[in-house]
Amino acid sequence: MNLPDNPVLRQLFAHRSVRHYKSDPLPAGALEAGIAAASSGATSSNLQNWSVIAVEDQATRSRLAELSGGQSYVAQAPLFLAWVVDLSRLERITQREGASEAEALAYEESFLMATLDTGIAAQNAVLAFESLGLGTVYIGGLRNDPEAVASVLGLPSRTVAVVGMCVGHPAEDAAGGIKPRLGQDVVLHRERYDHESEEEPIDTYNQRADAYQQEQGLPSRRWTQTVASRIAQTRGLGGRHVMRDVLNRLGFPLR
Ligand SMILES: Cc1cc2nc3c(=O)[nH]c(=O)nc-3n(C[C@H](O)[C@H](O)[C@H](O)COP(=O)(O)O)c2cc1C
Structure with missing residues (x-):
């Protein structure tokens, strides 16, 4: 670009x-x-x-x-x-x-x-x-x-x-080099949100992200796999699912 x-x-x-x-x-x-x-x-x-x-x-x-x-x-x-x-x-x-x-x-x-x-x-x-x-x-x-x-x-x-x-x-x-990011064909929506054609560019990003992992000597892993492992279950929040209660106790009623 x-x-x-x-x-x-x-x-x-x-x-x-x-x-x-x-x-x-x-x-x-x-x-x-x-x-x-x-x-x-x-x-x-x-x-x-x-x-x-x-x-x-x-x-x-x-x-x-x-x-x-x-x-x-x-x-x-x-x-x-x-x-x-x-x-x-x-x-x-x-x-x-x-x-x-x-x-x-x-x-x-x-x-x-x-x-x-x-x-x-x-x-x-x-x-x-x-x-x-x-x-x-x-x-x-x-x-x-x-x-x-x-x-x-x-x-x-x-x-x-x-x-x-x-x-x-x-x-x-x-x-650590410069970590690649999702392309603008994924994150930039013009006029209205549109996710119809996101799969292919996300897959392209998976390949770029994996190449970066390998360059850095890190285990090969698809970025989408990492996302899913963080998101699929509450435990992906690393114990921070209790944040609302914690915030309430710190003086934020969050009405
Ligand atoms: C709000 C926020 C919290 C983050 N927390 C951590 C952290 O606890 N430990 C860590 O090593 N990196 C943390 N990061 C760094 C991200 O992992 C990093 O920005 C992301 O992987 C992209 O890599 P880059 O910043 O090198 O481009 C955090 C980034 C943000 C924006």
């Missing part, structure tokens, strides 16, 4: 997750540049309903690595960011403005909105870090036990760490 070319697009298309880091600290100002980029992202009604906890302390990173399913790079990367859906600040502000209730925060819509905004912020930070030559990987494993994470990070009610992020200098041997 003949796409336009510029430095921003080149950086976007070169994205890859990094799971092996040097121990070197981040360059001065890198964290702040990442967070400035996050803050520059669009945010629903300008509510700015997220927070981020920057964790450099080795013992805390090791604990978060355990809580994230033993993902060693959480302990290895010099910086770990916990991206937090933060409705608590909105509640405090509303109270200080003299309102006796913060009714809107009880609804699923508020949670959904804040989750979207948190993801937008986090991804802006990824791009900023990558522009500085740093590597990142998101850590969804941080949702394995959100209550324990809340306790480690001192999170108040009406907040939840929805995703983590390792940040650091990629190690020389940081494996």
